[in-house]
Amino acid sequence: MSEPPAPANASLTPQPGHLYVVATPIGNLADLTQRAHAILAGVDLVACEDTRTTGAMLTRLGVHRQLVPYHEHNETEMAEKLADELAAGKSIAVVSDAGTPALSDPGFRIVRACRRRGLPVVPVPGASALLAVLSASGLPSNGFLFVGFLPPKSAARIAFFEKHRSFDYTLALYESCHRIDKAVDELVATLGPDRVICVAKEVTKLHETFLVGRAADVQARLAKTSLKGEFVLLIAPPDFAL
Structure with missing residues (x-):
């Protein structure tokens, strides 16, 4: 008997219209999980606290994605804009400079905007x-x-x-x-x-x-x-x- 397919939130392939809350290393790049790497490499957009910091990390990983600034100074405005992108079918990963987003870092508002609209939010856990x-x-x-x-x-x-x-x-x-x-x-x-x-x-x-x-x-x-x-x-x- 074949095994049932894995649920969408366990897939290594980002799904359209899904927000992925991705934990990134707090110092040691080897702490990035295989799943986080795959999600970051496959989403349409990466919303990040500092495009330079995240861009440098992705370059070291051989990943090239469109980066969108999402930080404490524009978080309220960008949360709704990113939710619009998700509603239109794009897949988005939100990351902070290091560690797990939304824990004393940007992330809470985009997640709340998605929950308000009934858009899927998938945690990709890792370093904290x-x-x-x-x-x-x-x-x-x-x-x-x-x-x-x-x-x-x-x-x-x-x-x-x-x-x-x-x-x-x-x-x-x-x-x-x-x-x-x-x-x-x-x-x-x-x-x-x-x-x-x-x-x-x-x-x-x-x-x-x-x-x-x-x-x-x-x-x-x-x-x-x-x-x-x-x-x-x-x-x-x-x-x-x-």
């Missing part, structure tokens, strides 16, 4: 800095709250730490190289030196770094670490010990 760090941190992963980037102002960051002082699960945050040291300083001052945290940077890259332990110890080690790149910050529940 958040999940990569959580899985390798040693902090509790039975439940967590991801809140994206911390506020840029010190008072707002401190207020966030105070509000979540007794949160029962791991807190997961992104932070920029310009503020990570200040954020950890405020964390130690607000939550105390013994709170277990993880600061990770350059994940999957040559200089991948994980700083895990008491907040005061991580703070001291961070002061001796290059602050280039973007960071993931995890904060364990109050009573957790490694």
Whole structure:
């Protein structure tokens, strides 16, 4: 007896009128999945955060597709335009510069526009800095709250730490190289030196770094670490010990 055909959303061939939410590597190109490669090579359009970044990645893969800018400054307008293209039968992949779209990156609005219109949306999973760090941190992963980037102002960051002082699960945050040291300083001052945290940077890259332990110890080690790149910050529940 022959096996039933695979569903359309599992196919390596993009289907007309489908939006593909494609995860791209966060540093190591080898982390791109075979399926993601096939989808990117076959869609009519690739909507990307930065055409230069995505164009360079596709060139390394030997892929040449039409690229359309889709970023935080034009996302609202482009979401509807891209949905029109999908409704007309084109297949589109949406990608961010690195990782999974819509997680603190553009992607949410085009997906919402498709859901409103009943257009098919297909996830093509892969790399995620958040999940990569959580899985390798040693902090509790039975439940967590991801809140994206911390506020840029010190008072707002401190207020966030105070509000979540007794949160029962791991807190997961992104932070920029310009503020990570200040954020950890405020964390130690607000939550105390013994709170277990993880600061990770350059994940999957040559200089991948994980700083895990008491907040005061991580703070001291961070002061001796290059602050280039973007960071993931995890904060364990109050009573957790490694």
